[in-house]
Amino acid sequence: MTAASASAVLDRDGLDALVTVLVAQGRTVVGPTVRDGAVVLAELTSADELPYGWGVELDAGRYRLVPREDGAAFAHSAGPQSWKNFLHPAHERLWSADRTPEGQVAFTAEEPAAPSYAFLGVRPCDLRAIAIQDRVLAGGRYADSGYGRRRSGALLIAAECTEPGATCFCVSTGGGPAADTGYDLALTEVVDTDGHRFFVRVGSEAGARLLEQVPRRTADESTRTRALTSVEAARDRMGRSLPPVDLRALMGSSMDAERWNDVAARCLTCGNCTMVCPTCFCTTTEEVTDLTGDHTERWQRWDSCFDLDFSYLHGGPVRRSARSRYRQWLTHKLSTWHDQFDSSGCVGCGRCIAWCPAGIDITEEVAALESETGTETD
Numbered sequence: 405m406t407a408a409s410a411s412a413v414l415d416r417d418g419l420d421a422l423v424t425v426l427v428a429q430g431r432t433v434v435g436p437t438v439r440d441g442a443v444v445l446a447e448l449t450s451a452d453e454l455p456y457g458w459g460v461e462l463d464a465g466r467y468r469l470v471p472r473e474d475g476a477a478f479a480h481s482a483g484p485q486s487w488k489n490f491l492h493p494a495h496e497r498l499w500s501a502d503r504t505p506e507g508q509v510a511f512t513a514e515e516p517a518a519p520s521y522a523f524l525g526v527r528p529c530d531l532r533a534i535a536i537q538d539r540v541l542a543g544g545r546y547a548d549s550g551y552g553r554r555r556s557g558a559l560l561i562a563a564e565c566t567e568p569g570a571t572c573f574c575v576s577t578g579g580g581p582a583a584d585t586g587y588d589l590a591l592t593e594v595v596d597t598d599g600h601r602f603f604v605r606v607g608s609e610a611g612a613r614l615l616e617q618v619p620r621r622t623a624d625e626s627t628r629t630r631a632l633t634s635v636e637a638a639r640d641r642m643g644r645s646l647p648p649v650d651l652r653a654l655m656g657s658s659m660d661a662e663r664w665n666d667v668a669a670r671c672l673t674c675g676n677c678t679m680v681c682p683t684c685f686c687t688t689t690e691e692v693t694d695l696t697g698d699h700t701e702r703w704q705r706w707d708s709c710f711d712l713d714f715s716y717l718h719g720g721p722v723r724r725s726a727r728s729r730y731r732q733w734l735t736h737k738l739s740t741w742h743d744q745f746d747s748s749g750c751v752g753c754g755r756c757i758a759w760c761p762a763g764i765d766i767t768e769e770v771a772a773l774e775s776e777t778g779t780e781t782d
Contacts, residue, residue, distance in 0.1 A: 425618055432521050442484055443469070444483055453462060456475050459476070464768075477616075486567060529682070529752055532554075534682075574751060581589065652739045670762045671762060
């Protein structure tokens with residue numbers, strides 16, 4: 405089997421065998437599972453740990469698990485985590501230093517061997533997010549070596565969306581429920597009177613080699629058609645959308661809009677939106693030491709532009725108000741990100757809407773700015 409236009413069908417036993425093969429290869433398999441009242445991403449040892457029979461209900465500031473009668477494994481929307489949690493972790497030790505008996509200081513760089521990851525169930529929006537973080541953190545002059553180690557060799561097994569959530573808006577960001585590029589294997593779940601199965605498309609030679617090691621059958625036309633039509637139908641069932649305008653122009657013309665005061669009155673500046681966003685990448689560093697003063701460590705941790713000290717310069721922070729900090733986040737995400745990285749920083753996953761404790765909706769805010777400024781549509 406080659407990667408060129410190859411496809412097959414797996415049943416549930418075949419999916420379990422896929423996980424078994426990955427674990428036997430020494431890979432750390434990460435995928436969705438139910439824990440603490442949510443579908444979270446965690447290490448899996450068996451496909452039985454997937455969230456079979458669970459879906460979610462979403463809205464602004466609201467997330468609930470709901471049971472499903474069809475037993476589907478991937479019929480849920482994005483949870484509170486993204487693959488960023490594994491490729492660009494929230495805390496990472498960079499180096500340590502120790503005072504030697506001779507009074508010298510010895511530095512030790514922290515370069516642990518990275519796990520050999522296999523990500524199972526990567527949504528198309530998250531595939532785009534990983535590609536964006538690849539450009540930000542693995543490209544350019546100042547590549548993040550830790551990210552590079554974890555990303556190198558990671559196997560991406562996508563799960564195409566057939567049931568988008570109420571907070572999803574990937575189509576209006578230029579994406580969609582189909583996995584277009586960046587995957588090794590793409591699964592489309594099909595549950596009907598003919599059974600529970602997964603239509604599989606191969607996206608790389610590594611994916612082709614993996615598929616050859618698990619029980620499968622030739623893709624029949626009925627399964628192929630059902631899978632493709634289910635994904636295509638999902639395009640028209642997005643819960644939300646951004647207005648069809650030039651977002652770069654809109655953000656640039658909205659710096660003094662009154663709407664920023666409205667959202668600032670509701671925003672808690674908690675930074676939840678940046679923590680759950682699969683593309684936000686900002687970090688800071690901090691040093692910690694033991695009580696003797698003979699050992700110290702430098703740690704990198706996530707930071708947020710909603711932090712008051714994020715823009716601190718000598719004398720105080722540049723962005724003191726909630727208005728200025730929310731405006732910075734949104735204008736960077738939708739506008740100036742293009743200037744830095746040649747793309748938008750938003751993939752339409754909807755996490756920032758669902759996990760905002762104040763229920764602030766990015767699509768609603770952009771629409772309000774468009775209405776206030778009267779920006780022309782594309």
